[in-house]
Amino acid sequence: MVFSSLTFLYVFLPVVLLVYWLAPKGLKNMILLIASLLFYAWGEPVYITIMLFSSLVDYSHGLLIEKYRQHPWLPKLILLSSVCINLSILFFFKYTDFVLHNLNAWLGTNLALLDLPLPIGISFFTFQTMSYTIDVYRDAVPVQRNLINFATYVTLFPQLIAGPIVRYSEVAREIDERTISWPGFYAGIWRLLIGLGKKVLLANNIGLLWEEISRQTSLSLASAWLGAAAFGLQIYFDFSGYSDMAIGLGRMLGFNFPENFNYPYISQSITEFWRRWHITLGSWFRDYVYFPLGGSRVSGFRYWRNLFLVWFLTGFWHGAAWNFILWGLYMGLLIAVERLFLAKLLRRVSRPLRHLYVLLALMPSWALFAIEDLTQLRAYLGIMLGLGGARLVDPVFVYYLGNNALLGAILLLAATPFFAQLARRVKPKSRLRWLQPIVLVIILFLTTAYLVADTYNPFLYFRF
């Protein structure tokens, strides 16, 4: 099930909230577990077993590490076993066909592809469960002895299918003991609605422009840039909208999930962009891959190996295809260049120029991210760079621009803290606060209208 659906909003959510709030404390995790399994089974009835298997594996490995903590090498072996199992599940479902496909292409073999649909959210929950076993091994979190509680953590529906990547250490206390309060519920409602509006009203709407431009056979340079910008806005509002909804739903249930986005488009360098974009993924790779390899405190070859390895993995995590790898490496390259000299140079130029650099550097990255077919990708990037003699501007570009001008202006403003600051300007005692329920109804009403009209409503993370 996805959050941006009528069934979730008007059937699943009210029923789960009601039962959850009425249930006695001791049963709340059990109810969350059942609700989460239903939530997952709604879209993936069979793959639910993988998630349960993954839960059991890490639950038992955690206990074993705790039991043999004093042993000289057993904990390490148990950790290795857990990581291997998790990565094998991920690799089997997500990367097998990619490897087979490439082997067939290079060696001329004719190995049959598995052709399995990817279990939704597998990249998220395998990373989450791994974080648990690693942290138990590092003695950074207490071991979870209650299987229900642990399975609740793994399957927790708000963050199950599209993040944020909530580490066990971040919710360990709340899994066992949390306060469910009206102020938390109130804050959660707002976060949920803001996320819903971002996804359904903003992301889906601008996504149509990208859909259309990506289908064009003869693009002009201007249209190609417009298309990349449209996709960049779509993925930001879609992804951050999902994170907002997850965080909001978490608050309503008594959890505090980590933030995942912090206005990435106002960054003044790509390094800063990645501190503001998909924060939980970046910090996961930092803490579980980059730092253990020595991070930036090593010299020469290993310094650059660490950097590019992490960016290769970041790209590959987003999807089993070459374009995602290229996307990750492109990001790594930009960051490497910034570390070498660009950061110093940027400090000397004016702020608008720094913003311009970031936005210009990001546009090709969105083409890399969005276009999986390498031939098409090369053609598209060629047009963006003015190669191959494509026209600069064509009438269709003017049409697209006019058609999306107002929407685009709203999106650009919403990508900055403008609206949040505007809301903060309203004084606590001001009568304007009574507008809140009205604004809420308007957002919910418009979102419902778009969902009922059954328009373009993609789920972008099926490759993750």
Next chain:
Amino acid sequence: MHKYKILTIIVFCIALVLPACMQLLTPVQAFSPFENRMLAQFPALTVNSLSSGRFMQNFERFFADQFPGRNMFMAVKTRVERALGKQESNGIYFGKDGFLLAKYLGPEAALRHNLEKLNGLVQRLPSSLRLYFLLAPTSAAVHADKLPPRAPNLDQALIYQQIEQSLADHVAFPDLLKHLQAHAEEYIYYKTDHHWTSLGAYYAYQMVMDWKGETAYGMDDFVHEQVTEDFYGSYYYRVLDQRLEPDSITLWHPRFPVAYALAFPYEDYQLEGLYDRGKLVGNDKYAVWLGGNHSLAILTTQVQNGKELLLLKDSYANCLIPFLANHYETIHIVDLRHFGGDIVQYASQHSISDVMFVYGLASFTTDPSLIR
């Protein structure tokens, strides 16, 4: 906690439970006149439908189709789109002078498929037959001047060229696009529907008679009867913009004496003459011609010239039939999407002299189920 926060929570909770409660209390609708289509019903619950996920998918469709205030919500969405300055919605352009025009994005694999099927049929038919292929362009090609400025619109002349090149040589393929474009100032396409009007069909008839080397009846040989001023067609149902003006439908009756009889061998359906006037009160008003599409309809006339026409067609042909009817003793009207038998065998069992393919360009280039 401040009162406005409490009110916010209460409003949210009510809004969340209200739709499902309303849905439970109102009976399930089978048909939506507003959208002119059947609505999804509660899906069957079986172990199989659950484990395959089909139940869940169908439940979502059911819930969306039966959502309380569905029509209002759809109209709101169109309003929002227009307020945002969008000049299109759901693949339909909001054109000038109240014209809705479909956005045509070009041929798909279906074009090659349909052409192969058509050529295959042609090869199997006796070579003595005279063959015609009438392809109706979409209104966006004929009324390109009504499109929003600079709106993307594929040049359909390219499709005509492509088909001309691939089509078997002895099939006559008149350039209807050019012919209709010459009459673009007239009411030849509906503003809210994808079909051509009686006048548009008349010009097509004129052209095909020209190609056949026969004389078409003149416009004045017909009485023009306007049967409705309240026709909303398929384009309208895709945008549901209630501020749009409806179309009118005109039937052309010959002034000269002639009578028709229609038979529907595979259906329990009867019609006096060519028209089903009962359809004029419903939403599917275009079905006034022959009562809509049929797998097979056999039209016999009082014309005595020994000619029989095999008409392989989609709905564009329906309003062309009243004109063709005055030139054949019998017309076998076949919709290959629904016709179960072998059409070549069927043709050999009757003394067919002419074969006409009549299709809309949009479906001929995108719908692979058109010719089977």
